[in-house]
Each structure stands twice: as C-alpha cells, then as structure tokens.
Amino acid sequence: EDKVVQSPLSLVVHEGDTVTLNCSYEVTNFRSLLWYKQEKKAPTFLFMLTSSGIEKKSGRLSSILDKKELFSILNITATQTGDSAIYLCAVAGAGSYQLTFGKGTKLSVIP
C-alpha cells in the first residue's frame, strides 16, 4: 500500500521567513511526486517531480526530490500572507493512474 507522510502537520511563521515542508513516501515503482496548494477550496497544482536532484522552481517556491531517501521538500522563501494554505504532497506509482495524498501541512503566515 502506497503511503505519504508530511511534516510538520501545521506551521506558523512570520512574513519574510523561509519555510521547508517535508514529504516522505513509500510507493511501488515510483513514477512521480506532486505538490499542490489548497487555499480555500480546490487544490491547485504546483510541481511534479520525477527525477532525483533536479530542482523545480516557480518564483519563491522550489522543490526537490531525493529518490534514494524517498522524500521531497518544498521551500518557500520570503513568505507572504498569501502563502497561507494547506500544502499537499501526492505520489503516483508506475502503472497506476491514482494519486496517494498525504494529510497535508497547514501553513499560516502572520504579518
């Protein structure tokens, strides 16, 4: 059974701080790992990672995958109140069209 564990479950930071969110996984025949941001309702896609050591970057957000150690991190630099959200990590295994989600990390950025 595929498994995704995210840590921490919740986090409160001040604007301008840098945060690192963690995602560890167990999946049969790993194919990809995805990060989503969920603000009010629907999760929105951030990154998909398939190869170790290659950083994906979008503005102040970046993510990297370590396939040997079975984890990924999502970094957010110079946080803003608009970054407050639940961040979800999900994995897909080869031959599967399903995603297995972690429980999410709730990030709160206070002014």
Place this chain on the structure above:
Amino acid sequence: DADVTQTPRNRITKTGKRIMLECSQTKGHDRMYWYRQDPGLGLRLIYYSFDVKDINKGEISDGYSVSRQAQAKFSLSLESAIPNQTALYFCATRGTSGSGDEQFFGPGTRLTVL
C-alpha cells in the same frame, strides 16, 4: 469558465436521504475521480473512472456509488446518507497516458449530513 465544475457547492441533508453530487468537465479528459477530504486526513479516493465503461473502487467506496454518464460527466451518489459522510467532496480529472500525473480539481462540494 471553470474547466471542472461541481454541483451543488453546498448541501445540507438529513440522515437516510439519497443525494447526488455532480461533476462536469470541459477539459476533454477521460480519467475522472471522486475524493473526500476530512480535516486532518488529506484527500481520500472514493471512486475513479477511466471511461464510461470503466469504473473502479477507491480506498473508501463503502456507502457510495458512481455513474459515468458521458466522458464529461461523473456523478457520486450517497444512497442513504449518514453523519460521518459529512465532508468536503472533490471531483478531479486527468488526461490520457503520457500527459503527466497532474490531476485538475473542481471547486468542491461541502456536504453536511444531519
């Protein structure tokens, strides 16, 4: 216009009632999914469908049924709603093989069962 729509957006119902949640998409995707989200539990898969003739149970299908009326429409039914089915329900779509694993989510339906 939104690519994935869900109706209703909010629903309050009573224990024992039958309720249907509907999902439509204009993305042309063949794969569609229903999830529920409970506080602190992340997203859990209820059912998924690869086309109108291919329906599969997910992790938590008990108490639910689905219907894929067309490529663009996927409905979730609760035959006899119970309070522990109170949750936020999401429909999602995915493109065909080779398009990547990204799933696109609808806005969600908040269901309350009294």
